Amino acid sequence: MILLEVGSPLSLADPSEIYRPKAPGFELDKDMSNFRNYDNLQDEARRVKDTYYEMHTKQTHQFAKSQRARYAPGIVGEYSVMEMLDLVAGLVDESDPDTTLPNDIHMYQTAERIREAYPGEPWFALVGLLHDLGKVLALKGEPQWAVVGDIFVTGCQPSPSVVFGKDSFKSNPDSGDERYNTEYGVYAPHCGLESVVTSWATTSTCTRY
Numbered sequence: 001m002i003l004l005e006v007g008s009p010l011s012l013a014d015p016s017e018i019y020r021p022k023a024p025g026f027e028l029d030k031d032m033s034n035f036r037n038y039d040n041l042q043d044e045a046r047r048v049k050d051t052y053y054e055m056h057t058k059q060t061h062q063f064a065k066s067q068r069a070r071y072a073p074g075i076v077g078e079y080s081v082m083e084m085l086d087l088v089a090g091l092v093d094e095s096d097p098d099t100t101l102p103n104d105i106h107m108y109q110t111a112e113r114i115r116e117a118y119p120g121e122p123w124f125a126l127v128g129l130l131h132d133l134g135k136v137l138a139l140k141g142e143p144q145w146a147v148v149g150d151i152f153v154t155g156c157q158p159s160p161s162v163v164f165g166k167d168s169f170k171s172n173p174d175s176g177d178e179r180y181n182t183e184y185g186v187y188a189p190h191c192g193l194e195s196v197v198t199s200w201a202t203t204s205t206c207t208r209y
Contacts, residue, residue: 049164051094055145056168059199061154061180067146067200077140084133091135095149107132134202151198156185 079087089104099106111129118124138147152162157180158169174180187196 045097047094048097051145052149052164053168054143055095055149055199056152056158056162056164057171058145059152059154060172060174061186061197063146064154064197064200068197079136081130081133084136087136087139088132091138093132093135093148094144103132103135132202137202146200147202149201151201151203153196153198155180155197156187157181157183 085104085107088107089102091103092100093103093106096106107129110131111125114128115122115125135147138144150163152158154174158166160166162168169175179186
């Protein structure tokens, strides 16, 4: 960003400075307790509910498995981390009820918060910076319902704690399939997270590839 005033020298400013949590002039527009509140969405945040309902309708167990097979080679393109950050600067996460800022700013903010809280753990801040890089898939042909949002376990009855609850899964074909609509579905009790198939999202791409 270039700031220029008549009669003054040319000066350059880093736009990420504006959105740092303690930057001068930066103010939260709502109380911290209202973050991730999906129960009182305003009209302009209808996109959040629509995205989750579409996700919970279309993300079946077979879809999640097919996406894993599709991306198993791990090749969508070859980019540096900075190139990927530049790419997600063109993305606003439709599942996020708390911000309409581009995703790269969210990632920088996350890293800065972690760096501030855990100054002795630089790896942790790096994870915060990289955690949403998988959203680049939304810029490579994938719909946002197959990329963003909180993940859930497929192949069994959805947990009541899932965003928007079980009601949002009523139109999912798996809800009427006896293989998938019981408490454990296709899994054995206590099988462990490494044995379950979660919905496909940015988290899947970052943790597996």
